[in-house]
Amino acid sequence: MQTSIPHGIHLSEWQKNYFAVTSDTSTPEEKADACRSQILRIQYAWANSEIPEICAANLFKKYTEKYSAVIDSDNVETGLNNYAKNIVTSAKCQQNDSDKWQSAFTTSNVMDLKCVQELMKAGKKLENPLKAQASITIDKEVIASVSSSHPKIVLSSGNGESVFGAGSSNCLDTVADTLERAPALTFHQISNLSSSKAGMSPVPVSDVSDTPFAAQLFRNGDSAVNISLLLKNNSPVGQSSSFPAHPAFPEGMSNLGKRKTCFVSSEECSNISSDSIPGEGKTFSWSGKKNSENKVSGFKSAKEQFWVDQQKKHQNQPHHTSLPAYGYTKKSLGAARPRGPFSKFVSPVPKQDGNGHTGMPCKAFGNGATERVQPVDERLKNIDAKMIELVMHEIIDHGPPVNWDDIAGVEFAKATIKEIVVWPMLRPDIFTGLRGPPKGILLFGPPGTGKTLIGKCIASQSGATFFSISASSLTSKWVGEGEKMVRALFAVARCQQPAVIFIDEIDSLLSRRGDGEHESSRRIKTEFLVQLDGATTSSEDRILVVGATNRPQEIDEAARRRLVKRLYIPLPNASARRQIVSRLMSKEHCSLTEEEIDIIVQKSEGFSGADMTQLCREASLGPIRSLQSVDIATITPDQVRRIVFQDFDSALKTVRPSVSSKDLEMYDMWNQTFGCGR
Numbered sequence: 001m002q003t004s005i006p007h008g009i010h011l012s013e014w015q016k017n018y019f020a021v022t023s024d025t026s027t028p029e030e031k032a033d034a035c036r037s038q039i040l041r042i043q044y045a046w047a048n049s050e051i052p053e054i055c056a057a058n059l060f061k062k063y064t065e066k067y068s069a070v071i072d073s074d075n076v077e078t079g080l081n082n083y084a085k086n087i088v089t090s091a092k093c094q095q096n097d098s099d100k101w102q103s104a105f106t107t108s109n110v111m112d113l114k115c116v117q118e119l120m121k122a123g124k125k126l127e128n129p130l131k132a133q134a135s136i137t138i139d140k141e142v143i144a145s146v147s148s149s150h151p152k153i154v155l156s157s158g159n160g161e162s163v164f165g166a167g168s169s170n171c172l173d174t175v176a177d178t179l180e181r182a183p184a185l186t187f188h189q190i191s192n193l194s195s196s197k198a199g200m201s202p203v204p205v206s207d208v209s210d211t212p213f214a215a216q217l218f219r220n221g222d223s224a225v226n227i228s229l230l231l232k233n234n235s236p237v238g239q240s241s242s243f244p245a246h247p248a249f250p251e252g253m254s255n256l257g258k259r260k261t262c263f264v265s266s267e268e269c270s271n272i273s274s275d276s277i278p279g280e281g282k283t284f285s286w287s288g289k290k291n292s293e294n295k296v297s298g299f300k301s302a303k304e305q306f307w308v309d310q311q312k313k314h315q316n317q318p319h320h321t322s323l324p325a326y327g328y329t330k331k332s333l334g335a336a337r338p339r340g341p342f343s344k345f346v347s348p349v350p351k352q353d354g355n356g357h358t359g360m361p362c363k364a365f366g367n368g369a370t371e372r373v374q375p376v377d378e379r380l381k382n383i384d385a386k387m388i389e390l391v392m393h394e395i396i397d398h399g400p401p402v403n404w405d406d407i408a409g410v411e412f413a414k415a416t417i418k419e420i421v422v423w424p425m426l427r428p429d430i431f432t433g434l435r436g437p438p439k440g441i442l443l444f445g446p447p448g449t450g451k452t453l454i455g456k457c458i459a460s461q462s463g464a465t466f467f468s469i470s471a472s473s474l475t476s477k478w479v480g481e482g483e484k485m486v487r488a489l490f491a492v493a494r495c496q497q498p499a500v501i502f503i504d505e506i507d508s509l510l511s512r513r514g515d516g517e518h519e520s521s522r523r524i525k526t527e528f529l530v531q532l533d534g535a536t537t538s539s540e541d542r543i544l545v546v547g548a549t550n551r552p553q554e555i556d557e558a559a560r561r562r563l564v565k566r567l568y569i570p571l572p573n574a575s576a577r578r579q580i581v582s583r584l585m586s587k588e589h590c591s592l593t594e595e596e597i598d599i600i601v602q603k604s605e606g607f608s609g610a611d612m613t614q615l616c617r618e619a620s621l622g623p624i625r626s627l628q629s630v631d632i633a634t635i636t637p638d639q640v641r642r643i644v645f646q647d648f649d650s651a652l653k654t655v656r657p658s659v660s661s662k663d664l665e666m667y668d669m670w671n672q673t674f675g676c677g678r
């Protein structure tokens, strides 16, 4: 296409067309071509959710008007003289003397016109295939009505409608002009521009502030669209106003406050939903009445037509995975969630793309293109996405499975936990009302007695989603972010019910509140108690909080009350110690007799489970230590002698119990006062 653009200046296709349309030196044919090209570009951009509907509507209106002005003009120098007679008729059919004249030439019906469709077909030959397939996409809901005094644009959706007040039309022009003149302008800036007048929430864009939106949109159209627009419904009005001035901001746009503005409420934007079309990409539609209206009227929007065409085109080709859809797509954590601690969990938060941009969650669960996208869980609405990501990656436990048999002794605690955790998870229908399980458990006892091991066992055996976090990591790793993390933890757990939240070293999180306490740890504690209260008192939520501590006396009274089932995990008795030794030695090359084991058990009185494990480790080194250092280099594993009683005897001289009798008294006392054991 020949235009009057000076040579040597690199301009985007959009700009070239813009100049062709506005230039006095362009021929009518060039103007018509340029308009057609712009219209296609707008459709394509909107179909890919690169621009808001309102913006697309305005641009579309502008270029269809320019287009019809060229092709309708009888003047042989400036027009194409009845090139499309239908448009003239349509545009003028309702014209009368009234000020309230409304053109029948709307963004929706114009596409039904035969002549436009012919032009579209012609355009296909010029544009690249992808663009050519984009049929007119401005939807029925965008009704542009123009009156001389109060121009307004009504944008309706299933949830009602929003009226853009006087001057909105001009504002749209402002946005449109900005887009045209500043190809490098980011969407954020456009959003900024749009939001410069208070009253309606602009469409905030986050995490994509550097995305050269307009450049993507209006550059040569071959580049793949890779823009993520992240809507935050709860973002305050004017949030985006902090966006720094962009060097590419066009002259005259600096005093935006004086400009007419347009707004798209974030609520309306959130009504845009996206559905996967089997084997294809996605359609974007306003929720609510629109679709049903379309069906009743038999109207097929250009978007729908676009996808129908796409389907037809590819029906004989093997289906490919749908392209990632960026924009307003949402999904739920509640439905179709994986169960069990080792099942694959799908993060509710978008993964960062290669450019470091965080997009909205845009892919449905699983990989199938046919899966429908679920709405975002309401419970995660106000939770920081980064925190959710952290919860997913840092907290969910992925350790090796632990069986109840791996835990020696503590029979009462094991039975109680099975009763509280496993059975209600398996049969929630039976464990209702008074039989409803307690929502908080505290495992307390001397160090190394298997509290953490029990937590891992619950993770493996309960079938619930298991969140395991060390309290000290909450208070140290994410300084200042602790309370957010706590909130995110419980929110995600709520979405992943039944869920078990295991908090190791809970004393460091819920120690008594004191004067010398740091402000941030106080905040974390308060948040935790609030969340714990919610989780433990809600009868619907199937969240169990399990805390483990070896300093139960330091736990805040409020927290203690909420952890209703307080189970003492004592030092292993003789039978448990025997079990630990037998179990560990069964995996080794060992020749201990039953009597020898009895002696070992006797001699290890007061040992914790961890001490017993250490004793076995030490004894197993006996055969190695008895080797000459020269032999170590050459000996084969099967030449190493068996572990014998003498090795344990030697080991017992170096391994000592780690829990003092004074400590044991304290645990016993606390158990008698607050414990729920026998």
Ligand SMILES: Nc1ncnc2c1ncn2[C@@H]1O[C@H](COP(=O)(O)OP(=O)(O)OP(=O)(O)O)[C@@H](O)[C@H]1O
Pocket (backbone or CB within 6 Å): 406, 407, 408, 409, 410, 445, 446, 447, 448, 449, 450, 451, 452, 453, 454, 548, 549, 550, 572, 576, 580, 608, 609, 610, 611, 613
């Ligand atoms: N009852 C037990 N049965 C089998 N092994 C045990 C038992 N108790 C402890 N152990 C061994 O000791 C190791 C440490 O146990 P664990 O971490 O569960 O102790 P803990 O009670 O959480 O200690 P702490 O209070 O210091 O956190 C376990 O990995 C396991 O090898």
Ligand SMILES: [Mg+2]
Pocket (backbone or CB within 6 Å): 451, 452, 453, 504, 505, 548
């Ligand atoms: Mg532990």
